[in-house]
Amino acid sequence: MPVTALVSAKSCGVTTAALACTLASKRPSLLAECDPAGGTIRAGFLQGEVGAGFGLYHLAAAERTGPDALAQAFASHLWPMDEAGHRKVLPGLTDPAQAAALGRTWPALSDVLHVLAEEAGYDVFIDAGRLALESGHLHPVLTPAPLLHQADLALLVVRGTEQSLTLARHVIDPLRTELAERGSGSDALGLLLIEDGPYRAHQVAEALKTPVLAGLPFDPPTAGYFTTGGRPPRGYARSPLLRHARTATEQLEAAASRRQIQQQYPACGTNPQIAGVLQRLTEKGGTRG
């Protein structure tokens, strides 16, 4: 299953989208809350159930001991989000000042997340927060750059509004270049559209010259539940956000497997007939909009 990193140009629904996908996936799933500006799930969706002695920050100390210690610490810092324990979250930082300590932890954490996705079949979502650039590159402390570099899909979350597109225009090219030069390739880049505002998927894709790999509806009651926790709203299980998040996880998996096949068989990318067959074989419902 893919490792999907979500990031924004400015707060627009990354944490909500990551939670929705993790809770909606048909497969075992994990959300790693790796926003260097600090996590919001602990005080929000989890309503303070998880103490500060638990979560991402503690992996930094374990990593200094060695890869085995990191893997063990990782497993013991995952919080279950359902009774069966199929959906887990690695709660994020409680203080943005902790981010500096994680610089050397990200590459090892990335390895652990990929093992979980590839060997244990987990759908892995990374909340990478907001993009911060320095001299045209991902900021080494203010972004979890190695996680974005190594992700199977790096999704810029945007809304279909003028404000969101205006900001996204400035970061999309540096992000694409970064993935080409320091990451697993610019084809990892895609958009996740929050369907708020006048712009539809094809317009957003054209404006940012990047494919919209999935869309999520604007659904304030369900998003509000993911943001503050508490009692789920009426009809939660059939809510637009949760239902479309399930479709989104399928579309993302299909996009990641297309990418993997194209990497293994580069002719697929240059031969339109093979590319068409591949598109049909891996398509699961198509992108909304």
Ligand SMILES: Nc1ncnc2c1ncn2[C@@H]1O[C@H](COP(=O)(O)OP(=O)(O)O)[C@@H](O)[C@H]1O
């Ligand atoms: N799909 C959505 N529909 C309605 N409201 C949303 C949606 N996604 C996010 N929101 C709301 O937008 C605000 C910011 O969302 P959040 O996920 O915390 O953004 P980020 O992680 O990018 O800062 C929250 O109040 C959240 O409830």
Ligand SMILES: [Mg+2]
């Ligand atoms: Mg957030």
